Amino acid sequence: MSSYKFLTIAKTKEIFPLSFHIAREHYVAARTCLQQSPYGLVYPGCLLTEQCVEMYVKAILQLYHKSRDIHYLPKLLKRGEKSVPYFGKLLTDTKLRYFIQNLSLVNSAMRFGEARFEVETDELIQVLDEVVYNLDRAYLQIMRNNQNPPFYVPDGMKDAFLQKNNYFRENDLSSNFMASMPLP
Numbered sequence: 001m002s003s004y005k006f007l008t009i010a011k012t013k014e015i016f017p018l019s020f021h022i023a024r025e026h027y028v029a030a031r032t033c034l035q036q037s038p039y040g041l042v043y044p045g046c047l048l049t050e051q052c053v054e055m056y057v058k059a060i061l062q063l064y065h066k067s068r069d070i071h072y073l074p075k076l077l078k079r080g081e082k083s084v085p086y087f088g089k090l091l092t093d094t095k096l097r098y099f100i101q102n103l104s105l106v107n108s109a110m111r112f113g114e115a116r117f118e119v120e121t122d123e124l125i126q127v128l129d130e131v132v133y134n135l136d137r138a139y140l141q142i143m144r145n146n147q148n149p150p151f152y153v154p155d156g157m158k159d160a161f162l163q164k165n166n167y168f169r170e171n172d173l174s175s176n177f178m179a180s181m182p183l184p
Contacts, residue, residue: 020139023055027132028153032160034121042119049128050106056135063142073104086138099127133167150174
């Protein structure tokens, strides 16, 4: 065993609340990265966008004991579309299906620069906001949590997070790290 402590990873049985919390953190970070364009942090912003949606979907699937170690979004959504109506919408609505299909390529074709890509960051952020809002609500509804726990957003990121955000407002945010940890 090493005496180093700079990054220690241990498995836990408390997966589902952590997945939800991590999905929310990826959303905050993705949104902030994408706002740095046109020359800023587009690659990590797109990767975090994909990770955000994947983590939300997996958090929801974990509640139904249907999550596995796969990363392909359409396949994950298919797995839960009978239980979660919004999953079906992500697979059938023209705009949302386009979003999901292209997010699925981020990990395989964009991550290492294998493919040319174009990003309209303002439009991407708006679709991301819509999808996150609906996935967030779906998770909380399944958990029967009507309180809508606030998002943890560090004080220094709040203005950027709220900029042009049509779904979340200041009263949806907290600078308390534990605020967004819904427990059953």
